[in-house]
Amino acid sequence: MEFPRSSGVLLHPTSLPGRFGIGDLGEYAYRFVDFLQEAEQSLWQVLPLGPTSFGDSPYQSPSTFAGNPNLISLDVLVGDGYLTNDDFSDLPYFPKYRVDYGPVIDYHNQKLRLAFERFKANVDADAKADFDAYCKANSAWLDDYTLFMAIKDAHDGKQWTAWSDSALIRYEAAAVQAARSEHADAILYYQFTQWVFKTQWTKLKAYAAERNIRLMGDIPIFVAHDSSDVWGNQDLYFLAEDGNPTVIAGVPPDYFSETGQRWGNPLYRWDVMKQNGYAWWLRRFETVFELVDLVRVDHYRGFQAYWEIPATEETAVNGTWVDGPGSDFFEVVVEKFGELPIVAENLGVITEKVEGLRTEFGLPGMQVLQFAFDGECGSNLFLPHHHPQNTVVYTGTHDNNTTYGWWHSNETNDGIQACVAKYTGQSQDRLDVNIHKELLRMASSSVAHTCIIPMQDLLGFGADTRMNTPGQAGGNWAWRFGEEELQNQAKYDLAQITRLYSRHPDAKNERVNY
Numbered sequence: 001m002e003f004p005r006s007s008g009v010l011l012h013p014t015s016l017p018g019r020f021g022i023g024d025l026g027e028y029a030y031r032f033v034d035f036l037q038e039a040e041q042s043l044w045q046v047l048p049l050g051p052t053s054f055g056d057s058p059y060q061s062p063s064t065f066a067g068n069p070n071l072i073s074l075d076v077l078v079g080d081g082y083l084t085n086d087d088f089s090d091l092p093y094f095p096k097y098r099v100d101y102g103p104v105i106d107y108h109n110q111k112l113r114l115a116f117e118r119f120k121a122n123v124d125a126d127a128k129a130d131f132d133a134y135c136k137a138n139s140a141w142l143d144d145y146t147l148f149m150a151i152k153d154a155h156d157g158k159q160w161t162a163w164s165d166s167a168l169i170r171y172e173a174a175a176v177q178a179a180r181s182e183h184a185d186a187i188l189y190y191q192f193t194q195w196v197f198k199t200q201w202t203k204l205k206a207y208a209a210e211r212n213i214r215l216m217g218d219i220p221i222f223v224a225h226d227s228s229d230v231w232g233n234q235d236l237y238f239l240a241e242d243g244n245p246t247v248i249a250g251v252p253p254d255y256f257s258e259t260g261q262r263w264g265n266p267l268y269r270w271d272v273m274k275q276n277g278y279a280w281w282l283r284r285f286e287t288v289f290e291l292v293d294l295v296r297v298d299h300y301r302g303f304q305a306y307w308e309i310p311a312t313e314e315t316a317v318n319g320t321w322v323d324g325p326g327s328d329f330f331e332v333v334v335e336k337f338g339e340l341p342i343v344a345e346n347l348g349v350i351t352e353k354v355e356g357l358r359t360e361f362g363l364p365g366m367q368v369l370q371f372a373f374d375g376e377c378g379s380n381l382f383l384p385h386h387h388p389q390n391t392v393v394y395t396g397t398h399d400n401n402t403t404y405g406w407w408h409s410n411e412t413n414d415g416i417q418a419c420v421a422k423y424t425g426q427s428q429d430r431l432d433v434n435i436h437k438e439l440l441r442m443a444s445s446s447v448a449h450t451c452i453i454p455m456q457d458l459l460g461f462g463a464d465t466r467m468n469t470p471g472q473a474g475g476n477w478a479w480r481f482g483e484e485e486l487q488n489q490a491k492y493d494l495a496q497i498t499r500l501y502s503r504h505p506d507a508k509n510e511r512v513n514y
Contacts, residue, residue, distance in 0.1 A: 001339040007451040008043025021094030021104035026073030040504040045216040065141035067197030082115035148228035150186035161243040217292035222265035250316035260316025294341035377419035393448040405463025
């Protein structure tokens, strides 16, 4: 696929401002699109958009297909007639710069339930027809997801392997059908929230498209065990008779952790998936391509080989590499979709075979500048003068410290800081203040066709605004910025740099053909 020379900002919608304790798809999402347009950007990259569960992580969701109901704008529901401003007279205090997930989820669920009751009582014919069409078009995943959530609610949130009915645990047809009747109203509620999410997201996506802003999503290669994806498709995973995984996903010891990362996701039975033409994966891509214009595939290397950990292990140290589906899988995906609007996350333990699988299908990889300054100064392949054109350059990702936080932490040593000074030609004193600006300029000047800057790096924020620390159980995914930052001078500085390095939307006639 041809990727235009462009740049954008990485910001999950939960990090947007707003009065309900979490960013949503309302006013500030639209104002952020305006912010991107004023900054001459072409991309808005987000994290996975699904509902969250364990640890509030968007990478651990009860459904890889569903949308996060906490992103639904309650203000927009007022405009739709399902809520009123009087319904918010009980609005509690929510922190401005952090998401306090427990109270936020409880409040949103309460208001969404109220909106649902009014929807049932007062829905007009056009809305009812649109709702019915949505449910029919998405039944392949929506039926399982809504039933799964309804049963979980009836079991006080217990994971599906701990439900009281063993026939339901095994997803036996008669038990599933009976449960659909028993939980019909709860199922309808979850259908309603998904319809509202998709409606609000579709309008936001159209608004962005009108302003030449493309949306970039994120697909985690693996799914959560406690999900409708696994419960409703148990034959596609390595599970014991009780439904629990026998082997799980993770990565061996690396930059982020001395004991590796034990993610805990069940592993796919790729041989079974191949027998039905990878139908589940094709449906997964089809669903995400409806939401976004291009997508980052997290842990792409797992398609070539993945780290298999016995489920009994407490860390990721004692695992083994197992071959993934490789080219066979992507040939089927290309046959279905043609050119793939996919960015391959190729960080970590990357081999020639992994890179071969990526380049075979012309997929861009990733370069992270925070990784570029260790080793012999000038030789690191993450440095801009080594970048291939078909790549996406980041100052850092959601798993990194902010650039300012990275510079002022023990993640950098004297050698790294000396290399940055040598490479940029800047003094230590200047870098102590402007390190985020130097790496932003470096990323934008790269020959890489796409440049993505985390919002925290654009604003020069410190380690306290970090989005995620791999291996840390709590305190992640909570950062938000204030509405005052939408007028930050950094917006205009970014526009100048974007124009200087020919990444602005109308720069196609200025660029050199590589």
